[in-house]
Amino acid sequence: MLVNPEDSLERQNEKLLRIVQSLMRRVEQKNAESGLAYAQFERAALMEAQVRERTVQLERALDLLQDSNARLARANRSAEAARSNLADAIETVAEGFALFDASERLVLANSRFCKALTDIKPRLVEGLPFAEYVKLVADSRDLSLPAGEAAADWVARRMRRHGDAHSVFNVALSRDRWLQVSEHRTASGGTVILQTDVTAIFRAERRERERLQHGHAQMLQATLDHLTQGVAIFDAQARLAGWNDRLGELFDMTLPQDTLGTAFSEIAEQIGSRAVFAEGLKVQALRDWADQRGGRLPLSFEMTLDEGRILHGFAQEMPDRGFVVSVSDVTPERHAAQALHEINELLERRVEERTLELEEALQEAERANTSKSRFVAAASHDLMQPLSAAKLFLSSLSEVAGPGRPAELADKTAQALGNVEDIITALLDISKLDLGRASFDVQSVPLKAIFDPLRHQLEPMARAKGLGLRIVDTGLTVRSDPAFLRRIVQNLLSNAICYTDRGKVVLGVRRNGGSARIEVWDSGRGIAPEDQALIFQEFKRLEVRGDGLGLGLAIVERACTGLGHPLSLWSQPGIGSCFSLNVPIAARPAAQQARQPAAEPDLRARSPLVLLVENDTALARALSQMIEGWGAHVLHAHNATEALDLLAEVQLRPDALLLDEQLGRGMSGTELFGLLTGRFGSIPARILSADRSRSLRETCCTLGVELLGKPIDQDRLGAFLTAL
Template identity: 55%
Template sequence: MSLINPNDSIERQNEKLLQIAQSLMRRVEQKNDQSGLAYQQFERAALLETQVRQRTRELEKTLDLLRETNARLEQANVETEQTRSNIAEAIETIDEGFALFDPNERLVHFNSRFCSDIGDVADQLKEGLLFSDYVTMISHSRFLAVPAGQTPEDWARMRLSHHSQDHVVFNVSLVWNRWLQISEHRTAHGGTVILQTDVTDMMLSEREERDKMLGQQTEILQATLDHLNQGVCIFNNQGQLVGWNKIMNRMLALPPERGVLGLPFSTLLLTLEKETVFHGGFSAEKLLRWTQRRAHRRPIAFEVTRGATRTLSIFAQEMPDRGFVISITDVSAERNATRALSQINETLEQGVIARTEELGEALADAVRANASKSRFVAAASHDLLQPLSAAKLFMSSLSDRLDEPDARLVLSKAENALLGMENIIGALLDISKLDAGEAAFDKSAVSLSPILALLRDELTPMAQDKGLHLTIIDSGLSILSDVGYLRRILQNLITNAIKYTQTGRIVVGVRRTGSTARIEVWDTGPGIAMEHRETIFQEFARLDQLNSSDGLGLGLAIVERAAKGLGHDLTLQSEVGKGSCFGLTVKIATGPHGNRLGLPKSSAKWGNAIEGMVVLLVENDLRLANAISLMIETHGAEVLLAHNATEAKNLLAEIQLVPDFMLLDYQLGPDASGIQLYRDLIDTYGRIPTAMISADRSEELHRACHTNKLQLLSKPIDKEKLLEFFTNALQGQNI
């Protein structure tokens, strides 16, 4: 049996041992005998004293360790509390509202800025608040601007749907035109952090910039209208006048702007009727009925005369928003010229009239299409290219009848001018797609010599008018590029050099450097400062205010974007006061190449291969149809002319004759196409060599022609390509 209870504490055990030792010592001292029992008790007492000392030292060590552990724990608690305080202060100092919800969707912590803009919710926030209750309070807050058509419950459902995502950022509209950006993120342990940022200033700034941009676009549109040589007025879908240009003011003597804005068309018609005579079976009542329709207005065109000698051409067309545009062109000079030239060759007269009238209509199309860029491109391609095609074919036919070299030279230059206009129009149609990223670049081997020669003929008179010397050095190189875009780039660079150079000269040349060529345009103009060298390639940028009325500053912007799309390196060297040099680096073509620009060539190589043949021509444009017919008949073939699909079918059925070739216009009316007519005719008469003619350059038409094995001849019709189609068909080559 042990004298010490092991369940006692160390202190109690030591106390008992000390008492036992003292008791034993007293007994030993009281006894005089030296018996063995007394000695044994003494030894036991000594042993017990040794154990007490050992236990005492162990106890002291244990107490020291306990005190050290308590000190460390206290320091850890102090550091933890300091860290918590620092985090709370840091969260409080941030500009955004902050809140933390735990994995159980309960609010753990938030700063004073959280929901500070939503006062009635901020007062109810407290730790332990459920997220769903927080959303409900927000949805019913009087400070929340619930979108029109939504209820607070709808808004709450929308907010909870955002909450289901791990990371989401969205804006919330408040009353008094204020905005909060909410950024919500899921933590690694399943909690949710919410940040609220006041973005009111940013939203207002964006609105201001948007309004400013709309104002600039309105100014650009007005400047475009004012640069047209036609009177243009735009009406909304209520028939009220909302826009017009200066030419319209002069033509109709409109009152000041504050008195004419919102003017009903019927009131404007009263002004138009004064001293006005309608022609072609048209009348003021018919025009008024057209404007009063709410939809499905077909374009109308007619002419009127005012006074004794003034003739106005009027064109009206509906816009996508059910409004309409009316353009008025003063064609008095053209009509007078037509009457004065009535005795000249009928073919040339028709060509001039077609070109004059169609160019006027194309300008009107450009104004009508301001609301839709793609619609403008389609209208311009159709209205501009048809008269050019007719004029080219008339001149090609006339060239075969002239024997005098001087006359043929003059006619050749006229053909070059028309061809230059054709290439410009084609380039403009493609360049309009650059901004939308839809431009199609047809890179192939291009001979520089024809392009430089054409630019020399076109731009030398312009330079001479300013007293400048323009030198364009010929080059026999062929390069890899798109002929239309390349010509447009060089024309813009040379035109800019002429416009900004007051004295001296402009030199255009080509340097060969290994596998590339560098086309350079040098001038002795004022030069371009370093800080302006990026600005000049921006839209509507003009450094010389003296020339601010000459164009809208789009030339170099087109150059820069077209060069980038073609992969040509465009560079600029300039010294203020001495001049500038624009350079275009292109790759040299290594394979065979031809006359990619399509300059006039002799048609003698085709001979009279189609003599005695019968060609069915279906074309709804009378002037173009006459021009194509004249050219074909000049080479000995007979032409069966029809103006629509029904007339073509009836004609072939009546004469019981299968033509050798067919030329079909793609656009034969709102409900008919050349493709459908071709299918109907081959079902009846079998397969006949056929070419589709159209100003439409869409990929859809190309695919349709390829599917039906049809040759596509783009307007304006090139005489050489048309004769090449006949020859290939006779030789049995694939069309």
């Protein structure tokens, strides 16, 4: 090889020049005609061109290399300067600083890093593995390991923290020194560690905490000393941690300072020797409660001391698993409660005695009211007998007298007797409603059948006072007792007309859900609120007008209550009033039958034989006179025995029976009816009675006989005899 590539460019150029000169001499020495020489010349010329080109390339490469070397030198100088600056900067940091690369080896650290760990500081050299660094720290004599933790345990815990991207923790050193270690991961995967000496901060915080604890302890003690309760505080080990003087006062003993730390069981034993626990509680139960380690439920107990004082204790757990026991003197409260209990017992006895007296008085009042109602009912029944007879006599008198003055007097007398009958009927209704013996025959009632007769009856009365009476027609059918419903509406309308001086009275119906709301409006003087309850009492009237006894609204109120028709009143003085009641609407309207006036009975064609059993002589005479006037024959008997003897004597079978129910002693009318039908077979009959009770109606229904009430309805009696 002619040129050594390892030589310098100058040496290589020198060798090439010598080679060219030598070749030129040899070419000149040869014969120009020699072909070999010429070929060698050509090769030499070609080689010279290649050498020249190679020389240019080498020169260019040399220039590039020199330029690169210059730049590298400048970069080395910059890197050295940067490294020096970084080292200076890190050194100026107040904390300890260390950098580990991505391969977990120490790159650099300042002089403050691990300065407090004097025994490992010299061993922190560049390239030290992180795990070796942690082991050095764990084995350092300056590290203060937590109680019960070995160096290997500390290393394992430290390496777990190293796995976090960022972590901050404190390390305890010997001689009450502390380091705060901050570890952060760099973008290239390295690790930066900062160490800050926080000893001064820890000591300042400790001093402040001790100062606060001391202040809190003083404040707590002052608070406890000002409580009226005795208080003892126990720690999580059930040992006495604090108390106030009131606790010793309650138990009449002094607790010395060396009592601090005494177990709860010992204190409970001392208390148990001085007091008796209530409700069977034992000292052992208190010990068992205190021995629980957390989860204690509040405990309340009472104890009585030898001198009779009663103390109430309450124990409750605190969040740190300690507990507080408070004791209060409840002797005055217990004595007051005992005295109050005795007073209550005395009052209860007095109330019981008074209640018995009131019950006896109430029973006596109820007996008196019942007796009154029974008397009224009996008196009303007895009054019906002569009243019925008087009406029958008047009816016969009117027929005999014919038109003229006597007939007019008879009609006026009949009207007067009708008023008397209304009063007696009202008294009878009141007595039955009070006794709860009123019989309601609830059925479908067309309101038109109630309203139309009242319009004809009351329009003259309203017209005489100059009032307008408007009764609004309705096609509704309701469920009620027709007789009582008519009486209710009639009383409300009569009262409205009576107590209205000018204006008008209106009767109408509104639908109210499934009910018909019957309303009676008037433009009268109105009723004050304080008087609205008074008007429903019997014999109570706000103004004395007419000849009434004040029974109308009393009957209305009791009848509405018995029928279940809610009654309400709106009234305003000077404007007027509205009485209303709600009556259920019937599911199916009842078929309305027009009642035709009964014609004068004419029994002369057949002249039936009528057996009349009536113990009231006047009524019997009036009935006999009226029936015989119609053309029938009457056999009269005062009682059942007399009737049986009379029939046995005449040996005749009667065509009809008129039997009074109340015949005095002996057999009743229904019993006599059963005996006569058993003897003679089926005979048309009517039971005569002023008793409107349900039991009598049910008895008549069972026997298949109709009840004809007193006063006797002349039309019904005539219709019965005409149908024979």
